[in-house]
Amino acid sequence: MQLPNHVAIIMDGNGRWANSRKHNRVFGHIRGAKVAYDIIEKCAQINLKHLTLYAFSTENWSRPKTEVSLLMALLIKHLKKEKNKLINNNISFHTIGDSLELPAEVQALLSETSEETKNNTGLKLTFALNYGGRQEIINATKNIYKAIKSKSIAESDISEELFEKFLQSAFLPNPDLIIRTSNEKRLSNFFLWQAAYSEFYFCDKFWPDFNFSDFELAINDYNKRQRRFGNIENQPSLSQNNFISE
Ligand code: FPP
Secondary structure (H helix, E strand, C coil): CCCCCEEEEECCCHHHHHHHCCCCHHHHHHHHHHHHHHHHHHHHHCCCCEEEEEEEEHHHHHCCHHHHHHHHHHHHHHHHHHHHHHHHCCCEEEEECCHHHCCHHHHHHHHHHHHHHCCCCCCEEEEEEEECHHHHHHHHHHHHHHHHHCCCCCHHHCCHHHHHHCCHHHHCCCCCEEEECCCCCCCCCCCCCHHHHCEEEECCCCHHHCCHHHHHHHHHHHHHCCCCCCCCCCCCCCCHHHHHHC
16 A cells, blocks of 8 residues: 555544434544544554644634543543653654644643654654644744844745745654544645645545545545646647647
């Protein structure tokens, strides 16, 4: 299986999965978290380089307090429980998003997990937590403005390459493949800048039903795509004269 360099996943449909089974939405998140860790471990085992999971968006705070608390509790539980799995699988752990707004215990565990896995050389796993693509772009813009004001860069230095360096995700390559589950076809404020040339794969299943075979289907589908990055494929040459005489 030929692998993309960076796969990002929008894990969607936990609530609907639970509701379709007449359960509370939180059951979907509990099952969804288990699925996430299963996919992480499998991705490490197949030597994927980068995996980013959209785990909590800046907009998710508007959910009922009990649901937000459960999501934070799940993060805490799994960060504690799965740390050794990350270490044993040579995974380094990273986050993007504004972690300072997360509960103190979550912040502490995120730092601890990042620190303890920082020398691992296998899968680079990134959780997008309290992440929003628009906010990331606004923060980059503010920091570029400050850098110009302090004369550490000039306006003429601004380029796509420079802008990317000011994004929080600067340590990551742009995602080659973005998978979204639950048959919704939108970005939901995820990787707005980074997804400019990403390939998208939409899976009908709700996230709690997603498994590694579905992941492999996504990779196989990706491998059939022709990525042109705005360019064109090799075309038979077209004489200008023929074109004009038509
Ligand atoms: C979308 O389902 C999922 C989320 C809002 C967060 C993703 C969270 C998890 C998979 C669980 C925690 C993760 C880890 C890694 C510990 P939804 O609630 O929007 O579903 P719906 O669209 O059916 O309502």
